[in-house]
Amino acid sequence: MIAVLETWLGVPLLDALAPLVFLLAWIGYARWADGPGRPSLMARMHEYRLAWMRRMLARDNRIIDLQVVLVLVQNIAFFASSSIILIGGLAAVLGARDQALAILAELPLAAPGAARLFDAKVLLLVLVFVYAFFKFTWTLRQFNYVAILIGAAPPPSEVGSPAAERLVERAARMATRAADHFNKAMRAYYFGLAGLAWFVHPALLIAAVVWVALVSWRREFRSTSLTILGPVGEPLDAAPARVDARSSA
Numbered sequence: 001m002i003a004v005l006e007t008w009l010g011v012p013l014l015d016a017l018a019p020l021v022f023l024l025a026w027i028g029y030a031r032w033a034d035g036p037g038r039p040s041l042m043a044r045m046h047e048y049r050l051a052w053m054r055r056m057l058a059r060d061n062r063i064i065d066l067q068v069v070l071v072l073v074q075n076i077a078f079f080a081s082s083s084i085i086l087i088g089g090l091a092a093v094l095g096a097r098d099q100a101l102a103i104l105a106e107l108p109l110a111a112p113g114a115a116r117l118f119d120a121k122v123l124l125l126v127l128v129f130v131y132a133f134f135k136f137t138w139t140l141r142q143f144n145y146v147a148i149l150i151g152a153a154p155p156p157s158e159v160g161s162p163a164a165e166r167l168v169e170r171a172a173r174m175a176t177r178a179a180d181h182f183n184k185a186m187r188a189y190y191f192g193l194a195g196l197a198w199f200v201h202p203a204l205l206i207a208a209v210v211w212v213a214l215v216s217w218r219r220e221f222r223s224t225s226l227t228i229l230g231p232v233g234e235p236l237d238a239a240p241a242r243v244d245a246r247s248s249a
Helices: 002-009 013-033 041-057 063-095 097-105 115-151 162-199 202-221 224-229
Strands: none
Touching: 013 115, 013 162, 013 202, 041 063, 041 162, 041 202, 041 224, 063 097, 063 115, 063 162, 097 115, 115 162, 162 202, 202 224
8 A cells, every 4th residue: 555655656655744744743833832822932022022112112212122123133134144045055956966865875864765856855945944034024024113113102201191002002012923923934944954854864854843843832832931031911020930040941
């Protein structure tokens, strides 16, 4: 039965299943983790962004707030540029397929594959990093909108007015939307790095994808950073939880 399927597919069965597992894990985890009501690191950070915008509204000089946005934009621009470089490098690999296959053949445990299977592996990574590039550039635009909202904020004398509260809510939501797209792009990087394992063996790709999903879950829902920031809904002036300084993530 397996031999019949492999003949029909034109590739080993595990090589056909590996990219499906990759896409299902990536898309499935994203839809679950980004669902509404999740007590995640992103949800907690939104509460801090609301506090940031309220503090911003009370300041006469808002240069410091624009500087924070500028630092965020610079970091995102670096990753957007890196995505373009990676896409260009992957396109170059397609043009040097024979040399790449010769190098892969010398790796221990490497599973040999046809030229079109190699192209599929490269194109999967291209898809991942193109997605990341679009997410990074959209994040940049949304942080530009955050800067405009800060510039449009009413003076401190209007703190507490309905218009000021609406702007605080909108600015915080826009900043959170930008951070959400940045988080999706970084997640694409993580899964893209796992995709490199397919060049060695499809079983290694499946193992790498599971590992990335577990690491992402821990960082977003069970990390030390979330413990330090406090659970979702806790007042921001509450005493922070005691955390071992040797803990990571």
